[in-house]
Amino acid sequence: MTASIPATPGSVLEYLAKQEKKSLLRFMTCGSVDDGKSTLIGRLLYDSKLLFDDQLAALKRETKRNSANHGDIDFALLIDGLEAEREQGITIDVAYRFFATSRRKFIVADAPGHEEYTRNMVTAASTAALAVVLVDSRKGILRQTRRHSFIASLLGVRHVVLAVNKIDLVGFDRRVFDTIVADYREFAENLGFTTITPIPISARFGDNMTSRSPNMPWYGGPTLLEHLETVPIEEEAAEAAFRFPVQLVLRPNLDFRGFAGQVASGSVAVGDPIAVAKSGQLSRIKEIVTYDGNISRAVEGQSVTLVLEDELDISRGNMLVPPEDRPHVADQFMAHVIWLHPDPMLPGRSYILRTEVDSVSATITSLKHQIDVNSFAEEAAKSLRMNEIGVCNLSTQAPIVFDSYKDNRITGNFVLIDRFSNATVGAGMIDFPLRRALNVHWQALDINKKARAALNHQTPRVLWFTGFSGSGKSTIANTVEKMLHARGKHTFLLDGDNVRHGLNRDLGFTEEDRVENIRRVAEVAKLMTEAGLIVLVSFISPFRSERRMARELFGPGEFIEIFVDTPIEECARRDPKGLYKKALAGEIRNFTGISSPYERPETPEIHLHTVGREVTTLAGEIEAYLDNQ
């Protein structure tokens, strides 16, 4: 694979020992569509003599079959490994390739240029230390060049190679190169890159890739490979404070209790004092256990099992840290979020937030602004669409442990996951905790929900009625309230009309506003149950995730979802307020069931089929349910 091949058995070991000492560089290619990213990597592998004969033969066959490159080899076909990619001549998803030279080992990720596949470019950037940003000499800096540079910078890539490619197509002209370099430097000025190294290349023909091009005597800098082999990459993680996210508690027998994980940064030695991030408890490292025997020190990157001096209650999601240098523990923070999914991000909606080892419910409490990838301007926005980048405040249901992303790429990141499809919908880089979360500690009040409920002789509950407009929610809820009142229960009915005119009068009917509407109502209902009341909520509440979010605010058994199931045709026929008529005529936008979706409850506590049944019968059904609880 590399030039010098050992001849005798002894030298194999020597050779391997030398291999072991090489440093590793993880880099990526990015830039706009067709700028030559995949070609560049294919060419690098070819020029470094890393292709096997059968691979090369297959590549030549493929070039004949698939490529427009007449005559010479199409190196992109080596990297574009999916059928669809070869058919369309584009990259869709990241390819990871490995190669080594006499000086370094490399893991390279080839990102797609198409905007549609930005999520895959983000995937590649999350683990890269350096980005080769390609620019087509004929086209100069494009929107995607900026987007990719911005995302790379956001994700913590500190080194850029500006590969001014296809220089063969502009006659190896120095002025073209100089102009592109000047343009790039100007816009990348504030992106925080430590180095920007411009190199004029032809990926297809190999100019300045692994050897100096005779076509560009005016260029005195390094070739691409020389630069990749020698660029110093700082080992920040090794220097940073000790961080040990707990992945798993190992309890193989009663005498052993160890915390398994991979050191995210810094190092720790036997005897060192440590703090448990979430609880603040202190202890010391008793043993560092590995399969190959106990060790005295564990360093950044190592997967080990830590045993503490004291028996402490620590579970997955927690972190072991130095007592004098702790991470943040908070349930509210600001973060940069890149949205990766066709369904837009909605403030107020509940998502699952996943860090390396923790997983909690989270909502975006406010979208402060989104960032235009072309001008880097901050713009007001109500939601983030796919591939958009925003700055948000988030709130999690329980505190999580984190550092700022700029200080630690491993402990400062998170992903957002859709609760229903389980799709990965967002990538987040935490900026800092919000003060509120730091200072407002929940008071354990002496007079609590239980005390108030006892005084009222009732169990506080929320009865959540969901269904189409005109399905009969309010009528049924009213009847139930009357029945409960007659039995001496303290109740309160929240419905669209009394809330929309006051508390929520600033909200309209867009998807974002509906989410916020429900969030506020759920929070009010929660306060009322704290006060000991039985709360009846009558809201269309069309989205499953909002109903789920509401449910999660309450204790087990407290939240009773009642699906008032009246077919839309029947609702439209009844049309008590004349709204369906207007909606069907197109006069009302975003009308549930007509121009906006209704997601049926999957497992409501009570499912009321209303057609052909009396209101009092239906209300009685709910009363019976409550009596049986």
Next chain:
Amino acid sequence: MPLTHLQRLEAEAIHIFREVAATFAKPVMLYSVGKDSSVMLHLAMKAFYPGKPPFPFLHVDTTWKFREMIEFRDRTAAELGIDLLVHINRDGVEQKINPFTHGSNVHTHVMKTIALRQALDKYGFDAAFGGARRDEEKSRAKERIFSFRNVQHAWDPKNQRPEMWKSYNTRVGPSESIRVFPLSNWTELDIWQYILKENIPIVPLYFAARRPVVERNGMLIMVDDERMPLHEDEKVEQRLVRFRTLGCYPLTAAIESKATTLQDIVREMLTARTSERHGRLIDADEAASMEKKKREGYF
């Protein structure tokens, strides 16, 4: 001292094993008896030390594996005290599916891909470790470490979940699953170097020895038992050969070699002019064959 390259790969694999154990209800490790499986097994033992891996191991037996592989498998399971499940597609056996009459494609599909799906459904596994490496083949180079499979066990290469940092999305719905590849970032050389360093036991077929082979379509096929039909002009010869990769014996070509030690093997690898999968008959069968098989649920 920063970690060496191999130490990093080891630590990454251990981290992946532990993530799965912590987040899935019913994981399993696919154990194919080859060198990558040997390395994976070794890493799994490390990940949960001083405990044992908290999941069973599954071998999908096509009934056409080399006999030495089966011996090695049973010996290893007994020595390590691991829970080994063996699954054979009984329908396939009844229909007498074999690589000679049905061709490598049908054989692999029925005895491997379908068999694997049967086993996963039977036990209800929600995560399955596989030993695939990204350097093996160009569609593998595209696959995530945590690779989502729908209820049909199918891979959708155009719609993979983004995978950032090591904050893995480990959530699946009912009957969906994830294939997990702890060796994604290892190369063939890394594997051998690690076997050498850690002294990991491997099937003896990887070392050169005199073995009965016939030459067929330019490939050396070992006659491992009497089920192999010989053409008239073919004669069985004893030749000094070894295998770079192991699978079903009629579908895995031997190479002529004198490498009898791990160091010999590494040296041979460093000078090799053909890729590891070159000796696999199923891969050459059609263009994009690996990707197609993976979309159908193959590992």
